Amino acid sequence: MPVWQRIYEELNDPNFVLICVAEDTGGEAVAGPIFDAAAPTYVQIVDEDHRVSSAFNFVNVPSAAWIDETGRIVRIDEGTYSMIHSFGEGEQAITFGTDVYEPALKDWIQSGAQSRYIQSVETITAQIRQHTPAQRQADAAFCLGNLFRQHGDAAKADHYWQLARTLNPDSVNFIRQNLTLTEEGSAGEQFQKMMGEYVSAGRDYYRPIDIDHE
Amino acid sequence: MASAFMAYPELRHPFASSSIHSEGSVTVLYEGRQVELAEHAAGEALLIRPDDLININGFEVKPEGVCHGDLCIPLTTALLVEQDDQTWFDLTAFADLLEQPYVADHEARVWSFAEIPAKRHNMMTEAMAPSLELTDRQGNIFNITDLKGKKALIVTWSSW
Numbered sequence A: 001m002p003v004w005q006r007i008y009e010e011l012n013d014p015n016f017v018l019i020c021v022a023e024d025t026g027g028e029a030v031a032g033p034i035f036d037a038a039a040p041t042y043v044q045i046v047d048e049d050h051r052v053s054s055a056f057n058f059v060n061v062p063s064a065a066w067i068d069e070t071g072r073i074v075r076i077d078e079g080t081y082s083m084i085h086s087f088g089e090g091e092q093a094i095t096f097g098t099d100v101y102e103p104a105l106k107d108w109i110q111s112g113a114q115s116r117y118i119q120s121v122e123t124i125t126a127q128i129r130q131h132t133p134a135q136r137q138a139d140a141a142f143c144l145g146n147l148f149r150q151h152g153d154a155a156k157a158d159h160y161w162q163l164a165r166t167l168n169p170d171s172v173n174f175i176r177q178n179l180t181l182t183e184e185g186s187a188g189e190q191f192q193k194m195m196g197e198y199v200s201a202g203r204d205y206y207r208p209i210d211i212d213h214e
Numbered sequence B: 001m002a003s004a005f006m007a008y009p010e011l012r013h014p015f016a017s018s019s020i021h022s023e024g025s026v027t028v029l030y031e032g033r034q035v036e037l038a039e040h041a042a043g044e045a046l047l048i049r050p051d052d053l054i055n056i057n058g059f060e061v062k063p064e065g066v067c068h069g070d071l072c073i074p075l076t077t078a079l080l081v082e083q084d085d086q087t088w089f090d091l092t093a094f095a096d097l098l099e100q101p102y103v104a105d106h107e108a109r110v111w112s113f114a115e116i117p118a119k120r121h122n123m124m125t126e127a128m129a130p131s132l133e134l135t136d137r138q139g140n141i142f143n144i145t146d147l148k149g150k151k152a153l154i155v156t157w158s159s160w
Helices: A002-011 A028-037 A051-056 A101-114 A121-127 A133-150 A154-167 A172-179 A189-200 B050-057 B091-097 B117-126
Strands: A016-023 A043-047 A064-067 A073-076 A084-087 A094-097 B026-030 B033-037 B040-042 B046-048 B060-062 B065-068 B071-073 B080-083 B086-090 B102-105 B110-113 B133-135 B141-143 B151-157
Touching: A002 A016, A002 A101, A016 A028, A016 A051, A028 A043, A043 A051, A043 B133, A051 B151, A073 A121, A101 B151, A121 B117, A133 A154, A133 B026, A133 B102, A133 B110, A154 A172, A154 B102, A172 A189, B026 B046, B026 B050, B033 B050, B040 B086, B046 B050, B046 B091, B050 B060, B050 B086, B086 B091, B091 B102, B091 B110
Parallel strands: A016 A043, A016 B151, B026 B110
Antiparallel strands: A064 A073, A064 B151, A084 A094, B026 B033, B040 B046, B046 B086, B060 B065, B065 B071, B080 B086, B102 B110, B133 B141
């Protein structure tokens, strides 16, 4: 979140709106402090029902859409990392993210329709995931589970979140959000096993990032 | 067991048990809104007062059809149901007509509706950003479609 604030300040363009959305059933209690630590001046949304992911057919975080002045999407559904992140040392070291997204974004904000990073209508509509009726029903099941959770009915919350996962097995968001309810959390052995199966099945949780590295 | 990341384990199930709605009511979830209806005739189908439809999804029952802006869907006998000397609107039949998925918990009397596919048609075919009303942390309500004239980056993240 602080990196997005830095990028937003560096761009300093009144005609650019940055909207950061926390896809988090934990709500303000968990997402709020993380936002606040970044002292953000961009638009901050806490999206307990994952409505933004549903609207754009995203299946993982971080994902994003670039929307131009006419309301047209000109990039969508990539691993929207603001930088390369590194954790641990030696054999335990984990590195993920990218350093090509930030310069591409800045080029678009400064060059607009002349930017070589914007994509055609045909590319964008091919990039947007085509969700089946069952996958769209999963969104309704997830919201229903969340309502039960908010009213203290953990059994029904789990039931409908599991249903959401069954209906939309492509959603890493649903897999990991559900795992926050388990003892081992969202990145333990279950997660590693599920992601192994996910990748083995040939699914992609981000579209390949098609940006030249200069 | 592998060491696991759990940012806020105390928040797994933080909420005390509470009623979703008043006794006898039903609740409808759609587009982030939660609408409680005291008057209904809920069975397998969800029958609501025609006047309540606009508060749920913006459609209005008019003589010319079920309308939202310029779009009017013809009223059929499957949509308007006479029961107990009242005229009801069959919200679930309407969803089926629009190919709008939903999930119902009949025990708790809650119906949760996914987005109406036609509302995403322009995104799927023309790459136009969908209508999506959001509330920011300061309580400001805006729609993604209100941002025309500016470039916007909408990016998701999570604590988990």
